[in-house]
Amino acid sequence: MxxxxxxxxxxxxxxxxxxxxxxxxxxxxxxxxxxxxxxxxxxxxxxxxxxxxxxxxxxxxxxxxxxxxxxxxxxxxxxxxxxxxxxxxxxxxxxxxxxxRFTAFERVYFYVLYVHSVRSPMLAKRAGWVHKALDTDMMREAARHLIGEHDFSSFRSSNCQAKTPIKHLYAIDIVEDGLFVHFRFRANAFLYRMVRNIMGCLVSVGWHKHPAYWVAEVLATRDRRRAAPTFMPDGLYLLQVRYPDDFDVPLSNSRCFPFCTGIEL
The missing domain is CATH 3.30.70.580 (Pseudouridine synthase I, catalytic domain, N-terminal subdomain)
Known part of the structure; x- marks a missing residue:
């Protein structure tokens, strides 16, 4: 069985x-x-x-x-x-x-980012942290360039074992909630460190180091060296894995996790 x-x-x-x-x-x-x-x-x-x-x-x-x-x-x-x-x-x-693995049709990752001039020890290893404000409108504009089916080699770790870099990214939701910014990534599947590499680029755009269209340029190069450094893992959570209804697999009880309140699931 x-x-x-x-x-x-x-x-x-x-x-x-x-x-x-x-x-x-x-x-x-x-x-x-x-x-x-x-x-x-x-x-x-x-x-x-x-x-x-x-x-x-x-x-x-x-x-x-x-x-x-x-x-x-x-x-x-x-x-x-x-x-x-x-x-x-x-x-x-x-x-x-x-x-x-193979009957799942969607994975959902969640990243919680704490934005404050001083880090909080109460959030250590549970949330990412940046010390200055982010332009979330610019980040949303940048994220739109990644939606769809693409070759995500620019956001792929060098030791990724996936057979293909082509993935379908369904959505990136970015929601501000007080001192936190919540990110939700939905895709059919993800490459090794793909979410953290995208996060690095979005934060760079949020700090005005690059314009929003720079993310599209990075994607088109298919070159990991053109992207921002890999972002910290601390605030990254595998939130849900979805399967066809016939299997009747329960979804995670994510409401037990307080940081999820910023995004409607």
């Missing part, structure tokens, strides 16, 4: 999702807990391999097993072996045609 699980994790102390020999990744820790509960090793497939320091409110994994357990038992049992920074939110028996 195939089981899908929804995960949340605070990623600041992990070296991203993907398993590594040193063991300090979300996948390493999660699969160890999963194996303790199941009493047999189980390998998982994930919807999106988040980068080092990136968080998740709506990560989805699946695995195959012969163990017959109630859905609620997978939640409580695996959580009993997980550290406070990772928690299973839901479990669901899914058909063998479900695939956490």
């Amino acid at each position: 195939r089981i899908a699980l929804g995960l949340q994790y605070e990623g600041s102390n992990f070296f991203g999702w993907q398993a590594q020999p040193h063991g300090n990744t979300v996948q390493n820790v999660f699969e160890l807990a999963l194996g303790h509960f199941a009493q047999v090793p189980l390998s998982t497939i994930v919807a999106g391999r988040t980068d080092r320091g990136v968080h998740a409110l709506g990560q989805v994994v699946h695995f195959d097993t012969q163990l017959d357990r109630a859905e609620s038992s997978w939640v409580r049992g695996v959580n009993a072996f997980l550290p406070p920074s990772i928690a299973v939110q839901w479990a669901k028996l899914v058909p063998p045609t479900f695939h956490a």
